[in-house]
Structures are given as structure tokens and as C-alpha cells.
Amino acid sequence: MRLGVLDVGSNTVHLLVVDAHPGARPLPAHSHKAELRLAELQDADGAIGPDGVDRLIGVVHDALQAAEDKGVEDLLTFATSAVREASNADDVLARVQHETGVELQVLTGAEEARLTFLAARRWFGWSAGKLLVLDIGGGSLEIAYGIDEEPDAAVSLPLGAGRLTAGWLPGDPPDPGAIRALRRHVRAEIARTVGEFSRFGAPDHVVATSKTFKQLARIAGAARSADGLYVQRELKRESLEAWVPRLAGMSAEQRSELPGVSEGRSGQLLAGALVAEGAMDLFRVESLEICPWALREGVILRRLDHMGSP
Numbered sequence: 001m002r003l004g005v006l007d008v009g010s011n012t013v014h015l016l017v018v019d020a021h022p023g024a025r026p027l028p029a030h031s032h033k034a035e036l037r038l039a040e041l042q043d044a045d046g047a048i049g050p051d052g053v054d055r056l057i058g059v060v061h062d063a064l065q066a067a068e069d070k071g072v073e074d075l076l077t078f079a080t081s082a083v084r085e086a087s088n089a090d091d092v093l094a095r096v097q098h099e100t101g102v103e104l105q106v107l108t109g110a111e112e113a114r115l116t117f118l119a120a121r122r123w124f125g126w127s128a129g130k131l132l133v134l135d136i137g138g139g140s141l142e143i144a145y146g147i148d149e150e151p152d153a154a155v156s157l158p159l160g161a162g163r164l165t166a167g168w169l170p171g172d173p174p175d176p177g178a179i180r181a182l183r184r185h186v187r188a189e190i191a192r193t194v195g196e197f198s199r200f201g202a203p204d205h206v207v208a209t210s211k212t213f214k215q216l217a218r219i220a221g222a223a224r225s226a227d228g229l230y231v232q233r234e235l236k237r238e239s240l241e242a243w244v245p246r247l248a249g250m251s252a253e254q255r256s257e258l259p260g261v262s263e264g265r266s267g268q269l270l271a272g273a274l275v276a277e278g279a280m281d282l283f284r285v286e287s288l289e290i291c292p293w294a295l296r297e298g299v300i301l302r303r304l305d306h307m308g309s310p
């Protein structure tokens with residue numbers, strides 16, 4: 001059957017259409033996305049303003065039309081941290097449902113981490129052993145660890161690249177003092193969780209998902225996305241540590257000229273790099289592998305599992 005998953009994320013609203021059935025890997029058929037950066041549209045009280053909600057409704061309407069055009073039989077819809085943590089989340093969800101008919105399922109941070117972990121486990125298989133999975137979104141950082149399909153530990157931290165850029169790095173390029181303050185904040189937040197994971201022992205394989213990690217790997221020399229899903233892409237901590245001060249000295253426009261960095265994400269790349277560097281350092285990760293599958297694929301796989309059960 002043809003499935004669609006509509007992901008209302010902190011950076012983008014993304015419709016992914018796949019052809020899938022239980023027991024088979026989902027085959028991408030269509031992708032439709034719009035950058036809203038909801039994590040940056042919240043006011044001082046944490047509410048998404050009327051303009052942001054109007055834009056969200058318009059994008060959801062467009063996604064619904066695209067899903068209909070592509071013959072989607074079943075549409076899965078969810079929202080992540082930007083909507084989850086908005087002070088007016090209930091009002092936003094009610095307006096979206098009233099004006100589009102879409103009832104967005106708001107995932108908890110732990111659910112995000114678990115579903116992303118499931119996608120990584122299915123991609124790499126059982127031979128990968130104990131997996132540590134890192135995912136940097138626009139609003140949050142997810143960390144999950146385990147040897148099965150359900151992680152032994154899963155946490156979500158408010159360390160998304162969009163959220164941190166808006167709240168900590170207003171300059172372009174950012175002020176060095178602000179960068180140091182953000183670096184301290186990021187590492188303190190991550191350090192509180194390390195003990196929860198270290199009691200399980202060292203992972204056999206460390207992987208990362210998300211646009212942020214993909215862009216950091218690309219500027220550090222990984223293969224282009226055009227080279228295909230099955231090319232192995234790695235990010236070494238040594239390379240990342242060399243790039244962080246370079247990114248700190250660049251404007252958003254200069255970062256957008258780097259290989260693989262989109263103009264819409266260039267302003268967030270430094271904050272994302274500080275989170276990636278902090279996570280790799282505190283979890284003692286020398287190198288990680290980029291996983292092509294992430295949260296959306298995890299949602300699809302969970303749905304297919306339920307379809308296949310008696």
C-alpha cells in the first residue's frame with residue numbers, strides 16, 4: 001500500500017510518501033516539505049503566534065493535496081518538540097484540526113528517541129550490536145541506546161539547533177562570549193544524562209541521524225547525498241572539533257556556501273555543531289556513522305509492524 005507520514009517538526013513540515021507492506025523495506029515514492037522553523041516562531045511566553053499557526057495550516061493543506069495527488073491510502077501525522085512545548089499547543093492543535101481535518105499526534109521526546117532508534121536498528125540490523133543513536137532536530141536532541149529494537153535508555157533534551165540559535169546566538173556571526181556560554185550550557189545538559197547510559201556499557205556502534213549531522217559530515221568530507229543512500233558516511237570527532245571554530249567565525253551566508261549546507265539551515269549549523277561536539281565528547285565517541293533513516297521511517301515501520309500482527 002502507499003503510506004504517507006506528515007511530520008510537523010521544529011524546522012520543517014515534511015510529507016514522506018512510501019510504498020510499503022509488512023516485512024518489506026519502505027520504498028520512497030515522493031517527498032514534499034516546507035521550512036517553517038516553528039522553533040524560532042515562538043514568542044517570549046513560548047506561544048506560536050497567529051502568523052505561525054496560519055502558515056502551519058497553509059502548509060498542512062498543501063501536504064494534504066500532495067498526499068491526495070500521490071494516491072496515499074493511509075496518512076500518519078505527528079508533531080514534535082516545537083508544537084509539544086508551545087505554551088498554546090492545545091489551541092494550535094485545535095485550529096489545525098478544525099481547518100484541515102488533521103489530528104496531529106504529539107510525540108513525547110522519549111517516543112521520538114525510541115522511534116528513531118527503531119529506524120536505526122532496522123537500517124543497520126542485529127549485527128550492529130549495542131547501538132547508541134544521536135539525533136539533533138530543530139527543537140531537541142534525542143539520545144537512545146540498546147541492543148534490541150526497543151532501547152534500554154531514551155532521553156530528549158531541549159538542545160535543538162533552531163531553539164538554541166534563536167535563544168543563544170542572535171548575532172551573525174555570533175558573539176564569542178555567547179558561543180562560550182552556549183557551549184557550557186550544552187555540555188552541562190548532556191552531562192546530566194551520561195550516567196544513565198554509561199551503566200549499560202560501551203556501545204558497539206554509534207550512529208547519528210538528522211539534517212544537522214548529515215551536513216556536518218558532508219563539510220568534514222563525507223560523500224554527497226547524490227551518491228546514494230548506501231554509501232557509508234562517517235563523522236569523526238577530530239574533524240568536527242576542527243570545524244567548530246571555523247563555523248563560529250563565519251556568517252550564515254558564508255556557511256551556506258559550504259558543501260551540503262542549505263541556506264535555510266546555515267544559520268543553525270553552529271549551534272548544531274556545538275551539540276554534536278558536546279555529545280561526541282561526553283559520550284567518548286571518536287567516530288559515528290550517519291544513518292539515512294530517522295523518525296519518519298520509525299513511524300512508518302511501527303505502523304507496518306501493527307499491520308502485520310494478527
